[in-house]
Amino acid sequence: MTTELMKVIAQENLGSHIEKELEKEALKSLIDPLQVWITSASTPACYNLIPILTSGEVFGVHTEISITLFDNKQAEEHLKILAKETWDLVSPFLRSVSICTRVEEAFRQAHVIIILDDPTDREVYTLEDCLRSRVPLCRLYGYLIEKNAHDSVRVLVGGKTFVNLKAVLLMRYAPNIAHNIIAVALGVEGEAKAALARKLKTTPSCIKDVIIWGNISGNSYVDLRKAKIYRYESAIWGPPHFSRPVLSLIFDSEWVNKDFVATLKQLTTTGKQFGGILAAHSIATTLKYWYHGSPPEEIVSLGVLSEGQFGIPEGIVFSMPVKFENGTWVVLTDLEDIEISEQIMTRMTNDLIQEKLVALGDLINFQPYQSENGSAETDEKTTLPTTDDNQENQTVSDGSEGKTVEH
Incomplete structure (x- = not known):
């Protein structure tokens, strides 16, 4: 076999190999659902968000999603009810829905994280106290996102309270994915x-x-x-x-x-x-x-x-x-x-x-x-x-x- 012929065959083999790998990735994307995490899931915004996410309009009709509702332990019963209602939607795009109240397990393999307004656990009397009260949670979320989430995770900060501040704090405490954090306007x-x-x-x-x-x-x-x-x-x-x-x-x-x-x-x-x-x-x-x-x-x-x-x-x-x-x-x-x-x-x-x-x-x-x-x-x-x-x-x-x- 001549050198030129071997080069031609090698090029064909390489092309076939790449094509098969691309097919595997395409099949994998269909098998593995997109992991979507929603924080403060007991808030009204989450209740209205779920039907839109499961409609197929957001991620596309060829993408299945798994939703995890994340909140504190006190909201566990509410999350169970919400999870059941979500499953009752019988959405063809919803692979699974689960709840999480254990902080150390938050954002595991997350592809999308939606940060909603966090409930206030304690009274604050000044604007300065209110601003500083955002830091501990953003520091915790930033650490958990870098530790547990997917490398290409996308983070959206929504709601009506200190949206810009929470976004910049998350960027500070999750610097490796700062380029994928945005604030919804x-x-x-x-x-x-x-x-x-x-x-x-x-x-x-x-x-x-x-x-x-x-x-x-x-x-x-x-x-x-x-x-x-x-x-x-x-x-x-x-x-x-x-x-x-x-x-x-x-x-x-x-x-x-x-x-x-x-x-x-x-x-x-x-x-x-x-x-x-x-x-x-x-x-x-x-x-x-x-x-x-x-x-x-x-x-x-x-x-x-x-x-x-x-x-x-x-x-x-x-x-x-x-x-x-x-x-x-x-x-x-x-x-x-x-x-x-x-x-x-x-x-x-x-x-x-x-x-x-x-x-x-x-x-x-x-x-x-x-x-x-x-x-x-x-x-x-x-x-x-x-x-x-x-x-x-x-x-x-x-x-x-x-x-x-x-x-």
Whole structure:
């Protein structure tokens, strides 16, 4: 046999071997279900999340999942009832459902971990105590994730309480998978779109590209400069892909700068309308985008670790515009005309930096951001909200610095 012929045969054998290995991996992915862990599983958000996860819409109709409900020992009976109801769904995509109340067993072989709002076991009377109370649990979770979870685990931090802070703490205590930890911002984005839809008398799904900057569960900045509306009934009509700028259709600038701001601020402050349904849908949609990509040409808001984009200080989790593709996300740094004024950026980053420093014990007291005239931007910073939320500000941008109102 000549050398050239042997090379040809060897190449064919190698090709056959690779093909067989790929077939094995494909079969393995069908046999081995995706391990999904949900923390604080006794919370209402989990109850609403499970039917979406088991519908086949999030991970795809070719992926089976196993769900583990994780919570403390006191919630064991509730978890058993929830597990039974989940099994009663008879979902063809659900391989198994189990409960876990033993901390040392948490996140074993987890591919996806969903961090929900943790219940408060003890009373806290100051904002500083509330911030510091997040550290022990995030430290524990970070250690367990690195020890027990799959190497490629994806972690989503959802809910309505200190979302950015919990995400950055998890990154600190699970540094090996920090690149796969994100904070869900679609809930705030949904609230903004719904408020706009009520004003324009349309449906929220017709409004796209509303950007949420900053602290998802607190001092955020709602940017409408790229916002578009589709299928809007007006004097100008077009095909389904035709859109118009939202701000060009809202002629009441007073509403944009006052009523709209006040509505979003109230939602953030109280958290009452960010219930289980919205939290669950936001998490599930973010997961779907992470696995299958976000809609083409659409801007999505997501809390990610800053690497200095847009002038944001490094080392904090900050909500910014992204797109999901190929199993990851890309920050949209090439968007035009989305510069944020230095004062607004300083106010948002100041809060997030202080939250992190106070939580880690590097700063004793949280100091509200002082504006140039020496007054505090908010008087709600020094007290702990009764709903266990971080009461902070909401700002809306219509693209004009003169029309940007900060409350």
